[in-house]
Amino acid sequence: MKENLYNYILGIADNSLILGQRIGELCGHGPSLETDIACTNISLDLLGQVRSYFQYAAKIAGDERTEDDIAMLRKERDYKNVLLVEQPNSNFAYTIGRQFLFDVYHLTFLAELQKSTDLTLSAIANKCIKEVSYHERFSSDWVKRLGDGTVESKEKMQEAINDLWTYTDELFHQTKADKAMVLESVGVDVTKLKGDYYKRVKDLLEEATLKIPESKWFQKGGKEGVHTEHLGYLLSDLQYMQRTYPNMEW
Amino acid sequence: MSKEQLKNLETQFEARIARDEKIEPKDWMPEKYRKTHIRQMSQHAHSEIVGMLPESNWITRAPSLRRKVALLAKVQDEAGHGLYLYSATETLGISREELYNQLHTGAAKYSSIFNYPTVTWADMGAIGWLVDGAAIINQVPLCNTSYGPYARAMVRVCKEESFHQRQGYEIMMKLANGTMEQKDLAQDALNRWWWPSLMMLGPTDAESIHTEQSMKWKLKRKSNDDLRQQFIDQTVPQAELIGLTIPDPDLKWNDERGSYDYGEIDWEEFWQVVKGNGPCNRERMKARVGAWEEGEWVRDAAMAHAEKKQERKQKQVV
Numbered sequence: 001m002k003e004n005l006y007n008y009i010l011g012i013a014d015n016s017l018i019l020g021q022r023i024g025e026l027c028g029h030g031p032s033l034e035t036d037i038a039c040t041n042i043s044l045d046l047l048g049q050v051r052s053y054f055q056y057a058a059k060i061a062g063d064e065r066t067e068d069d070i071a072m073l074r075k076e077r078d079y080k081n082v083l084l085v086e087q088p089n090s091n092f093a094y095t096i097g098r099q100f101l102f103d104v105y106h107l108t109f110l111a112e113l114q115k116s117t118d119l120t121l122s123a124i125a126n127k128c129i130k131e132v133s134y135h136e137r138f139s140s141d142w143v144k145r146l147g148d149g150t151v152e153s154k155e156k157m158q159e160a161i162n163d164l165w166t167y168t169d170e171l172f173h174q175t176k177a178d179k180a181m182v183l184e185s186v187g188v189d190v191t192k193l194k195g196d197y198y199k200r201v202k203d204l205l206e207e208a209t210l211k212i213p214e215s216k217w218f219q220k221g222g223k224e225g226v227h228t229e230h231l232g233y234l235l236s237d238l239q240y241m242q243r244t245y246p247n248m249e250w
Numbered sequence: 251m252s253k254e255q256l257k258n259l260e261t262q263f264e265a266r267i268a269r270d271e272k273i274e275p276k277d278w279m280p281e282k283y284r285k286t287h288i289r290q291m292s293q294h295a296h297s298e299i300v301g302m303l304p305e306s307n308w309i310t311r312a313p314s315l316r317r318k319v320a321l322l323a324k325v326q327d328e329a330g331h332g333l334y335l336y337s338a339t340e341t342l343g344i345s346r347e348e349l350y351n352q353l354h355t356g357a358a359k360y361s362s363i364f365n366y367p368t369v370t371w372a373d374m375g376a377i378g379w380l381v382d383g384a385a386i387i388n389q390v391p392l393c394n395t396s397y398g399p400y401a402r403a404m405v406r407v408c409k410e411e412s413f414h415q416r417q418g419y420e421i422m423m424k425l426a427n428g429t430m431e432q433k434d435l436a437q438d439a440l441n442r443w444w445w446p447s448l449m450m451l452g453p454t455d456a457e458s459i460h461t462e463q464s465m466k467w468k469l470k471r472k473s474n475d476d477l478r479q480q481f482i483d484q485t486v487p488q489a490e491l492i493g494l495t496i497p498d499p500d501l502k503w504n505d506e507r508g509s510y511d512y513g514e515i516d517w518e519e520f521w522q523v524v525k526g527n528g529p530c531n532r533e534r535m536k537a538r539v540g541a542w543e544e545g546e547w548v549r550d551a552a553m554a555h556a557e558k559k560q561e562r563k564q565k566q567v568v
Contacts, residue, residue, distance in 0.1 A: 024309045024310055024318070024322060025309070025310055027302065027306040027322065027325050027326075028299075028302035028303050028325065028329075028537070028541075029306075029537065029540075029541045030541065030545065031541065031544065031545025031546075031548035032545060032548070032549055033299070033329055033332060033333050033336070035545075035548070036302075036329050037326055037329045037330060040322055040325060040326040040329065043322055044319060044322045044323055044326065047315060047318055047319050047322065050315060051315050051316070051319065054315070067315055068313075068315055071315050072314075092544075092545070092548045144555065145551055145552050145555040146551050146555075148555055148558060149550070149551025149552065149554045149555040150547070150554045152547050152550075152551075153547055153548070153550070153551030153554075156547070234310075237310040237311050238310065238311075240311045241311055241312070241313035242313060245313070245431060245432070248313075248428055248429055248431075249424065249428060250313040250314045250316075250317055250371075250421075250424060250425075
């Protein structure tokens, strides 16, 4: 099995899986019907993307494992998503802040992944980028609305950005699999995306009349499988059926 | 307007309906027609929105990625139905805010079926198969109802509902053909959802207060009991096909009627749930009111932002 490629795909897909699962929690509980529909749609897009990635990963593994085994039957330390996407829906500002800080990265990442020499990955990126550019527009618009809305919404949006900021730097860390895949021109060199990312984020925060957090200390660990305490509970839900009723088809 | 003029308008109005013409928002309509439609259409919209809750309860725990994605899409469809049913209701001169307020204060009802809990994954199958199945039977005739915006909304709603029903049945089929444990899940879900699904088609004709007038306006084409019979006759063979048993010992084919005879429905339970004493009435209302109240600052922000943008635009023009 091409282990680096397999791990590389999981690294990408886990972000979408965990974020899709998180937003899925909100379905039916949104602040308005329109935002409810939009958030459900984002969750749907992300999980659809996950299926493409994991089906490809299962093919590479070349054994009995399925997309669901990969998604739902790993141990907590084996999930490689960044810490940002597992953060809870504390309120709508956190949901939007998390989405925005990830979408800006996701969009630039996919633009690069389209150039991958791995044709499957480039095709998936090509399909996903259309969806993600909508996500990015949705979350940016809401950061602007909440940032430049009422006094209360500004406070809440600022607080969310301040709290989530510490998870942004990890987006640009490289794992062993990342480095190996960059060498083969399969993977994206995320370290090169950092400049554009922070520029785009800062420009938008300014437009939203929000302050750029000054903190220079960043959390990391998700890509190596060391997560925040939030992930375990998310996985309990995600894995519940597969663990309770093992080896069945649904 | 004189009494005679009013009478005249009413006669013309009834004649239009009799000719199967559609009534449009700007047309004259009797006050009772308007009120009845607001009541029924908003009740329908509320049912879509409250109906999201029992199913969204399983989104995070769906057993496979394929099922998770399908369930998200289904619940999203329901939100969409809610959206255009609210919009269609708004054409009768009432705001969405007022409609929500009626729901939140208990002045407006929603389908009682959503006050039952979804306790296992199999309930996602049972709801799709039975609840959406019963809903379709109720709703297909509404594609030809007299009020244009409602009729048009229902065409789309029915298309999507029939897809949901097949999807629900497919979940049940997979369970029924699965392991013993899965088959038990399916049978248990059928046992719990069967009777509430029958109740969903409304009280017996003798007790249904709105039927006569609604028939005249084509808001209703068949009586509750006829619809119920149609649902039973359609569903029993589907259960048999996948080896599940309808939980009614009195269920028996009646050759003479060409229909199934069925057992007594527990109407006491039905009225208790309507009155607010179902297993989840309180949770459902709490979830809806909670989402609305917690979302207030978000909606306020969106309004404030839109106003600021507008002001800036005007300043630029000046």
